[in-house]
Amino acid sequence: MTTLSTYLQIANNQSKWQAITAKSPDVATQTKYFKDNIGKVTTVDAFMKDARLFNYAMTAFGLGSMTYAKGLMHKVLDGGVSSSSALANTLNSSNIKAFAQAFDFADNGDATTTSSTLVDTVVSRYTEQALETSQGKQNPGVQLALYFQQHAPSLTSVYGILADSNILTVVQTALGISSSTSSQSVDTQYRLLSSKVKLDDFKDPTKLQQFIARFAAQYDYNNGGDANSQSSLLSTLFDTSSSSSSFGLDTSLLLSVQGTKFGYF
Structure with missing residues (x-):
């Protein structure tokens, strides 16, 4: 199949392909851990100390290759997104900004991770990333x-x-x-x-x-x-x-x- 035909097959049935990806053993295991534990995190420090949670979230926002940059990401989360001079707003990275907006500990404090909207958003994005990665192995x-x-x-x-x-x-x-x-x-x-x-x-x-x-x-x-x-x-x-x-x-x-x-x- 050509790149275009494969892409269209997936794009025309996005929800179906995401559902299939979500059920794959590795994705399902990582997602269960995230859902079971993210609500227990109340600070930036606690979030980043749990490597599975942090890596899951970073991957969800297309930042999987930057999981090593914990110092940078800590500063990003500490600064929040409210100020135009906040690090998240000055790095010129839409993925980092989206990550900081989702995990806005600076403005929302310990209520940040209790939002069902946050969980749904991160899980959906992680599943999409997993789908892209699996397709990338083939094309x-x-x-x-x-x-x-x-x-x-x-x-x-x-x-x-x-x-x-x-x-x-x-x-x-x-x-x-x-x-x-x-x-x-x-x-x-x-x-x-x-x-x-x-x-x-x-x-x-x-x-x-x-x-x-x-x-x-x-x-x-x-x-x-x-x-x-x-x-x-x-x-x-x-x-x-x-x-x-x-x-x-x-x-x-x-x-x-x-x-x-x-x-x-």
């Missing part, structure tokens, strides 16, 4: 597409693209921008992306899916995908009887991604 392109679907709509600045390696990879791939541009200055990269990307498009469900389709086709092309299979798949997607047609893939998109390298719209 990294699918993992990137799912990640982009979840996080791109919340971008508020092009700097947010540069701060997230997964989102940057999707954007560079979709637009045919060489990854070597990442070695250029941040200001140069910012000007380049600003001239090619409209963040509001990622908040539009149809345009978001069109961009992901463009990424998926280019990803497969870059990784030795068959142009004929791409053309056949996209033609199928254009068939209005197909459930995936709900993503609004139009004729211009189909013509633009039939197995050849391309620029942006």
Whole structure:
């Protein structure tokens, strides 16, 4: 299966795939521990001393690779999110900010972890991360597409693209921008992306899916995908009887991604 077909199969049945992932032994075990113990935590210190709770929460917010940075994250949680000068608001990381907003001990104190909304949010995000990871073992392109679907709509600045390696990879791939541009200055990269990307498009469900389709086709092309299979798949997607047609893939998109390298719209 192509990256696009696999992505659409999951995206069109997100709740089903998340339910399957939630029942997998490892995810179910870690989630049970989190649910059983998070309510017992009343301080930042206690939260971070329980490695299973802390790692679960960090993973849920896409920060699994930063679990070693306990000093930094302690400062993030201590500072809260109320002040514009709070560390969480100055690091230019939407994931860190979301983490600090969820675990806002600074404003909510020992009531922070007793919220059912918090538990539901963290568990849902952890399950989504687990789903992305499991798909990534089979096809990294699918993992990137799912990640982009979840996080791109919340971008508020092009700097947010540069701060997230997964989102940057999707954007560079979709637009045919060489990854070597990442070695250029941040200001140069910012000007380049600003001239090619409209963040509001990622908040539009149809345009978001069109961009992901463009990424998926280019990803497969870059990784030795068959142009004929791409053309056949996209033609199928254009068939209005197909459930995936709900993503609004139009004729211009189909013509633009039939197995050849391309620029942006």
